[in-house]
Amino acid sequence: MNRWSVRTRLSVIYGLVFMAVGVVLVVINYLLLMGVLPQPAAFVAAVPGYAIPDGVTTTARMQTVDTVADYRASTIQTMLLTSGIALLAAGAIAALMSWYIAGRVLRPVHTITATARRLGAESLNRRIYLDGPDDELKELANTFDGMLDRLASAFDSQTHFVANASHELRTPLAVQRTLVEVAMADPKASPELRRLGEHLLVTNERSERLIEGLLVLARSDRGLRGRVPVRLDQVAETVLLGSIGLADQYNVTIKKNLRPRTVAGDPVLLERLITNLVHNAIRYNVSDGSVSVEIADSPALRVVNTGPVVPVEALPGLFEPFRRLERTSTSGGSGLGLSIVRSVVKAHDGSIGVAARPSGGLDLRVDLPPAAYATITPNRTIPAST
Known part of the structure; x- marks a missing residue:
């Protein structure tokens, strides 16, 4: 069903109101004219000096009355016809004026709507200033x-918080890792201490990945503050290397088909997107499996891997934070990989789809809008950071 705009509805309402008032005026004019114009017989009898001469029959008198009645009816008909034509013409003018006035009245609303559509985490400095x-x-x-x-202030506070948290959370973990490594390097360390140290290093590494994932997720959820042309194929090449x-650790073969493709976005976040997809495809695989990157x-990006069969009903939950399949919950991941991927894709105004392969594994496809630049020279294109 078609939805009428507010401007159209206001114009129709104004036009109907005008036509209703016009009809009422025509009816009032009709009633007033009916009251002003006398009845034909009474008018003929009331004419001064009028008398029936000798020899004039009643038939002639009736003809005179009929003539006056025809004139009276013609006058009323002419009034109704001209009033109707004037009402239609005025109604058309009123409809056009209503359309124009409604547009002028709603112009600030369009300004507010346009500003709201352009808003994003990277453009909260826009204001209406009506x-x-x-x-x-x-x-x-x-x-x-x-x-x-208030939103800009909240986003700025979040930005400062993420920056501070990045430093405050990474520093203690780095200190812990150093202390453990120093203790394990001691020649007098017992085998039990070395086993404990190795366990602590694994736990520490997982904590670092978790914190790094949370920070990247928070950054991508805030949106992009700026976009630069990025060669997606070069980013993928760096990640694959x-x-x-x-x-090699998981005994997985990597296949690639990288065509030149340039998108506008954040090179660091795009590198993390490809890294998460490729690493997930390697970790959640089978021995002698394969990963195909295109x-x-x-x-724009397609990652297909072999691996265990994934239930179709489990696919929507893969992109939720800390949601992992039971068979892969012991892989050592943080459970944020695909959540970060979805957030980065959303920040780049793209879309992501996933399908379960009947033979096992996943088929992930990422669509990204092309770069806003018509032509980009290679030396201005930013590859992945190394």
Whole structure:
């Protein structure tokens, strides 16, 4: 069902109201004219000096009355016809004026709507600053600007918190790792102490991955503060080179098909996106399995891996934080990998889809909008950080 805009509804309402008032005026004019114009017989009899001459029959008198009655009816008909034409013409003009006036009245609302659509975590500095009289619309705009001020302040506080948390959380873990490694390097350390140290190092490493994942998730959830052209194929190449050791550890073969593709976004977050997908595809695999990575136009990124069969009903939960399949819950991951991927894709105005392969494993596809730049020279394109 088609939805009429507020401007259209207001124009229709104004036009109907005008037509209703016009009809009432025509009816009033009709009744007044009926009251002003005398009845034909009474008018003929009341004409001064009028008398029936000798030899004039009643038939002639009736003809005179009929003539006056026809004139009276013609006058009323002419009044109704001209009033109707004038009402239709005035109604058309009123409809056009109603459309124009409704547009002028709703213009501040369109300004507020356009500002709201352009808003994002990276553009909270936009304001409406509506000019005009102190009416309800200006009060609405001022209220909206005040809400944006509070949101900007909240996002700034979150940014400072994440920056501080990144330092405060990483430093103790680094100190703990150093202390454990120093204790294990002591020649006098007993085998029990070494086993305990290895266990503490594994726990410490998992805590570091968890904290790093939470910080990246918080950063991507805030959106992008700026976009630069990024060669997605170069980012994938860097990630795959860095994943060779992990693939050898899990006895997994990596296949790649990387076509040149440029997107606009954050190179660090895009590198983390590909890293999480590739590492998940390697860890949640089978021995002698494979991982296929493809960069193309549509989808921009596709990662397919072999592995255990994944139930279809479990697919939606894979992108939720700390949601992992029971068979992979002991892989050592933090449970944030795909959550970070979804958040990064959303921050880049993209979409992600996942399908379970009948033979086992997953097929993940990421669509990203093309770069806003028509042409980008290679030396201005930013690859992944190394």
